[in-house]
Amino acid sequence: MGEERFGEFVLVRRHEEGVVAELVLDRPKAMNAVSTEMARSVAAACYALGGEGTVRVVVLTSTHERAFCVGADLKERNSFSDADLVRQRPVTRGAYTGVLELPVPTIASFFGFALGGGFELALACDLIVADRTAVVGLPEVSVGVIPGGGGTQLLPRRVGAARAAELIFTARRVEAAEAHRLGLVDQLVEAGEDRAEALSLAARIAANSPVGLRAAKRALRLGQGLDLRAGLEVEDAAWRAVAFSGDRAEGVAAFNERRVARWPGQ
Numbered sequence: 001m002g003e004e005r006f007g008e009f010v011l012v013r014r015h016e017e018g019v020v021a022e023l024v025l026d027r028p029k030a031m032n033a034v035s036t037e038m039a040r041s042v043a044a045a046c047y048a049l050g051g052e053g054t055v056r057v058v059v060l061t062s063t064h065e066r067a068f069c070v071g072a073d074l075k076e077r078n079s080f081s082d083a084d085l086v087r088q089r090p091v092t093r094g095a096y097t098g099v100l101e102l103p104v105p106t107i108a109s110f111f112g113f114a115l116g117g118g119f120e121l122a123l124a125c126d127l128i129v130a131d132r133t134a135v136v137g138l139p140e141v142s143v144g145v146i147p148g149g150g151g152t153q154l155l156p157r158r159v160g161a162a163r164a165a166e167l168i169f170t171a172r173r174v175e176a177a178e179a180h181r182l183g184l185v186d187q188l189v190e191a192g193e194d195r196a197e198a199l200s201l202a203a204r205i206a207a208n209s210p211v212g213l214r215a216a217k218r219a220l221r222l223g224q225g226l227d228l229r230a231g232l233e234v235e236d237a238a239w240r241a242v243a244f245s246g247d248r249a250e251g252v253a254a255f256n257e258r259r260v261a262r263w264p265g266q
Helices: 036-050 074-078 082-100 117-123 151-159 161-170 176-182 194-206 210-223 228-243 246-257
Strands: 003-006 010-015 020-025 057-062 067-069 106-110 113-115 127-131 135-137 187-189
Touching (some): 010 036, 020 194, 106 117, 117 135
C-alpha cells in the first residue's frame, strides 16, 4: 500500500493495486478542523487524483479517534479580519468543490463527529458509510453563518427540501441511527467497521469498467435536477461515450466467454 502526502494534513493511500485511492484527513490534534492549509491540501489531492486514469474509486477517511471532521477551523477564523475571510473563501471552496468534482465514484467513511464542513465533505461524495458512533449535522447558523461548503444544495438532494430546512435551521446534531433512517448516511455499520466496509465497497465498485464508472457518474451528476427529457439526453450522451469504447468490447467478450474482464480503461 503506497502513501503520498499533500501538505501537512492530507495523505493519499493506494489500495487494490492502485485503482482505489484513500484520501485521508490527517490533522488529529484539531479533530481534522478545516484550516486554510488543510483546505488547500484537499483541493490539491483531489486535483491529482482526478487526473489519474488508473484511479477508479476514491474513499474519504480520517485519522482522528473521535471525529471525522468538526468543520471549519474556528480558532483560525477568530483571528481573521474581513479581508482575510474574503481571501480564504476561494481556498475553502476549492476543497469542497475538489471532492464534489472528482470524476470517479467517491465514498465517505466516518465515525464520531462529522459536523459543518466535515459533513459537507461527506455530502460531496456519492455514498456515505458511517459507524454507530457517528453524529452528523450542519450547525453553521448557530455561529452566525450558513453551510458554505455545499450543504444548502447537497443536503436537499439527499433528503428533500423540508427535511434539509429543518436540519439546517435548527442546527441540531443527528445521531447515527436517525441519520441512517433519514438518508443522511447510506450504510450504517458496527463501531470501528466503517473504513473496512467502505474499502470493501470501493473494491467491488472498482472491479467494474473504469470508462463505465466515470460515464455513469457524469450522467448521474449532470442529470440531477433536470426535467426527464433533458436528463435522458444527458444519459444518451454518456452512453455514446462508452458504447464504442474498448471497455465495452472487453465487457461483452468477457461475459460471453465467462471470464473476468480485463478492462483496457479506454
